[in-house]
Amino acid sequence: MARETIGKGPNFIHPEKPSAVGSRNSLNRQNRDEYEEAKVVIDEEVDKILNHIHVKLPPEVLEKLDIMGSVKSKLHNYFNQDFQNMLNRYIVTMEDEMGKKFRDLVDKEEVRVLNQYNPREITEILDRIGGSSIFNTGKVEQSVVNMHGQLQEHIQRGVADLENHTKALLREKSDVGAFVRGENSYAIVKCSFRDNTRRPKTVMDLKLSISILDSELISRIYPYQVPVKSLIxxxxxxxxxxxxxxxxxxxxxxxxxxxxxxLNDSDKLFERFRIMEKYVSDDKERDSKRYQFVAKKFLDAVDGIQAEIQSTEHDGLKIRENIKKIIDNANIRNRGFNTAVNTITTILDTSKMGYQFIENYKNARECVIREYEEEEVTRLPDERYAIHLIYYDQEQLTALRKAYSTQIEEMRCEVMQLWDVCHSIYTTDRDERGKKDWETLSNEMLQSAPEPVTKKRRFGGKTEESQPELRQETKRLWNEINFIPPKDTIVGESNPTEEVKLEEIRARFPLMLEKLRRVYADEKEITPETVETRRIVETRLKFLQEQFDEFIAQINPYHVQPGLLLDVDIVTIKKKKTTMMNMANVLNEFLYSVSKGVDNSPSEAVPAAALG
Known part of the structure; x- marks a missing residue:
C-alpha cells in the first residue's frame, strides 16, 4: 500500500525549528520567504494610508507633517507590532485548544486519511464494533471550529487595535478614545483630563469610571448577604x-x-413568552408549576437564611443546612466577584503593570489596587495609577444617593454663608467709599423718579387722569448666576442628578473672588483689621473651593446603575503617557473578559420574582 511522506514537527518549543511549537518556520512552507511575504502585505497597507494622507491634506501641511520622524516608518512599526500580537494570540489559542494530545491525534488521523487505499474490511469492522456514533470526529471538528472562531476574533481585535493606533498617530493627541474602544464606550460613566495641581505644565491627571451592569456581566456578582432563597x-x-x-x-x-x-427576533420573543408559561406561575401552592424544579418545602426551609448560620442554630441533619452546603460548595455567592478580581490582577501582571498594594474587602465586594503603597502625593512619582473595583446593588446606590444629596445641601449652606459674608463686606466698603454699582444706581433712580400720570379717553371725547399705581414688588426667580431650570417631570423626579445645584455652587466661587478683589484692590486704605478679615475670608474660600473640587471629582451615584464599577485614577507625564497607554490595554482586556457588551437582541430574562 502506497503512502505519502508527511513531515511531522518536533514536540518541543523552539522559535526557529521548522514546525516546532511556537516556531516561525514551517515544514509546509515549501521554501517560501515569509519576510518577503509579510513585507508585501505591510507595504501595501502603508502605501494605502500614505496615499490617503497625501490626497486629503494640502501640500503646505504635508511639508510640516511629523518633523521629528517619518510617518511611513511609524506605520511600519505599528503594522509589525500588531502582526506580532496576532501571531502570539494564535499560538496561545493553539496551545489552549489543542494541546499535546490533540496534536498527536491529528497526526494519526492525517496519516490514516491520506492513505491512497483503505481496505473495505476495516470500514466494515468499525461499523460492526460501534458504528458512526462511536467512531466519529465530531468532537475534533467542534474543537477545530472553536479554535478557528477564537482565532478570527483575535485577528479582528488586532485589526481594531491597529486602526486605533493609526488614528491616534494621525491625531497626535490624547482623548477619551485612547482609553476605551468604540464598542465599549457605552460603559463610561465619567472620564476627565486635567492638569496636575503640582506640575500643571508637564503632568496631567486622568480619571476614568466604567460601569458594567448586572445584565452585562458574564459571571453574575451577588452581595455577600444575599439570601440563599434568592440564589436558588x-x-x-x-x-x-x-x-x-x-x-x-x-x-x-x-x-x-x-x-x-x-423564527425572527420578534417571533422568538413571543415564542419565549408562550414557552415560559409551562415553567413559571404566580400560584404558590405545593403542586404549582413554579416548584417543578425545586420543591416548595426546600424554599420554605431556607427562607431568611443568608450567608451565615449561627453556630447555636446549626444542625447538620436539617434541610436548610444541607441546601446551604450545596450552594456554598458551588461557590455561587463569591464566584462572580472573585472572577473579576482574578481577571484584573492577571491582566495587570501580564501587562507588566505591577502593584505594591492590594486590599480586597471580600464581604463588601470591594477591591483597591495601587501601584505604590505610599499615598503621600509629594513622595510619589509622576507615573502611577490606582484602581478601585466595587460592586453596588440597588440598596447601596440608594444610600449613596441620599448621602450625596445631603452633602450637596451642606456644601451649599456653607457656600451661601460665605457668599453673604463676602456680599456684606462688599456693600459695607461700597457705602463707606460712596461708590456706585447697579444695585445702588437702580434703587436711587427708581425711588426718586415720579410715577407717570396716564390719561384715559372716555365716551364723548372727554378725558380723565388716572392716579399712579403702586409698584408691586415681585419675588425674583432669577439669581443671575445660572438660568432657571425647567420644572422636574416624573422622569426627572425619579432620576435626579443634582447637576443644577452643583453648577450654581461652582459659579459662585469666581464671583466671591471678584468681590474681594474689588474691596481690597486699593492697598493704601488697608488697615490691620481689614488684613485680618481678608485672611480669614480668603482662607475659608480656599478651603471650600478645594473641598468642592474634591467632591465633584467623585462619581455621581445618580449616574450609576446596579453592577460592577471600575474607578481608575492615573497620573502620567504628558510627553510619555506610558501609564495611560498601558492602562488602556488593561481596561479593554478587562471589559472583554468580564462584560458581554451591548446585546441588541430582545430580552431573554425571566425575572426571578416570578418564582416567588
Missing part, C-alpha cells in the same frame, strides 16, 4: 432559560427540515 431562584431561572433555548432550537430545526422560514 436565580439558579432555577437560569435553568428555565436553558429549557426555553432548547425548545426554540428544536422548533427552528423542525422549521428548517420542513423548508419553512425560521
Amino acid at each position: 431562584k436565580d439558579i432555577v431561572a437560569k435553568n428555565i432559560h436553558n429549557h426555553i433555548d432548547k425548545e426554540l432550537d428544536q422548533l427552528n430545526g423542525q422549521l428548517a427540515e420542513e423548508g419553512r422560514e425560521q
Whole structure:
C-alpha cells in the first residue's frame, strides 16, 4: 500500500525549528520567504494610508507633517507590532485548544486519511464494533471550529487595535478614545483630563469610571448577604432559560427540515413568552408549576437564611443546612466577584503593570489596587495609577444617593454663608467709599423718579387722569448666576442628578473672588483689621473651593446603575503617557473578559420574582 511522506514537527518549543511549537518556520512552507511575504502585505497597507494622507491634506501641511520622524516608518512599526500580537494570540489559542494530545491525534488521523487505499474490511469492522456514533470526529471538528472562531476574533481585535493606533498617530493627541474602544464606550460613566495641581505644565491627571451592569456581566456578582432563597431562584431561572433555548432550537430545526422560514427576533420573543408559561406561575401552592424544579418545602426551609448560620442554630441533619452546603460548595455567592478580581490582577501582571498594594474587602465586594503603597502625593512619582473595583446593588446606590444629596445641601449652606459674608463686606466698603454699582444706581433712580400720570379717553371725547399705581414688588426667580431650570417631570423626579445645584455652587466661587478683589484692590486704605478679615475670608474660600473640587471629582451615584464599577485614577507625564497607554490595554482586556457588551437582541430574562 502506497503512502505519502508527511513531515511531522518536533514536540518541543523552539522559535526557529521548522514546525516546532511556537516556531516561525514551517515544514509546509515549501521554501517560501515569509519576510518577503509579510513585507508585501505591510507595504501595501502603508502605501494605502500614505496615499490617503497625501490626497486629503494640502501640500503646505504635508511639508510640516511629523518633523521629528517619518510617518511611513511609524506605520511600519505599528503594522509589525500588531502582526506580532496576532501571531502570539494564535499560538496561545493553539496551545489552549489543542494541546499535546490533540496534536498527536491529528497526526494519526492525517496519516490514516491520506492513505491512497483503505481496505473495505476495516470500514466494515468499525461499523460492526460501534458504528458512526462511536467512531466519529465530531468532537475534533467542534474543537477545530472553536479554535478557528477564537482565532478570527483575535485577528479582528488586532485589526481594531491597529486602526486605533493609526488614528491616534494621525491625531497626535490624547482623548477619551485612547482609553476605551468604540464598542465599549457605552460603559463610561465619567472620564476627565486635567492638569496636575503640582506640575500643571508637564503632568496631567486622568480619571476614568466604567460601569458594567448586572445584565452585562458574564459571571453574575451577588452581595455577600444575599439570601440563599434568592440564589436558588436565580439558579432555577437560569435553568428555565436553558429549557426555553432548547425548545426554540428544536422548533427552528423542525422549521428548517420542513423548508419553512425560521423564527425572527420578534417571533422568538413571543415564542419565549408562550414557552415560559409551562415553567413559571404566580400560584404558590405545593403542586404549582413554579416548584417543578425545586420543591416548595426546600424554599420554605431556607427562607431568611443568608450567608451565615449561627453556630447555636446549626444542625447538620436539617434541610436548610444541607441546601446551604450545596450552594456554598458551588461557590455561587463569591464566584462572580472573585472572577473579576482574578481577571484584573492577571491582566495587570501580564501587562507588566505591577502593584505594591492590594486590599480586597471580600464581604463588601470591594477591591483597591495601587501601584505604590505610599499615598503621600509629594513622595510619589509622576507615573502611577490606582484602581478601585466595587460592586453596588440597588440598596447601596440608594444610600449613596441620599448621602450625596445631603452633602450637596451642606456644601451649599456653607457656600451661601460665605457668599453673604463676602456680599456684606462688599456693600459695607461700597457705602463707606460712596461708590456706585447697579444695585445702588437702580434703587436711587427708581425711588426718586415720579410715577407717570396716564390719561384715559372716555365716551364723548372727554378725558380723565388716572392716579399712579403702586409698584408691586415681585419675588425674583432669577439669581443671575445660572438660568432657571425647567420644572422636574416624573422622569426627572425619579432620576435626579443634582447637576443644577452643583453648577450654581461652582459659579459662585469666581464671583466671591471678584468681590474681594474689588474691596481690597486699593492697598493704601488697608488697615490691620481689614488684613485680618481678608485672611480669614480668603482662607475659608480656599478651603471650600478645594473641598468642592474634591467632591465633584467623585462619581455621581445618580449616574450609576446596579453592577460592577471600575474607578481608575492615573497620573502620567504628558510627553510619555506610558501609564495611560498601558492602562488602556488593561481596561479593554478587562471589559472583554468580564462584560458581554451591548446585546441588541430582545430580552431573554425571566425575572426571578416570578418564582416567588
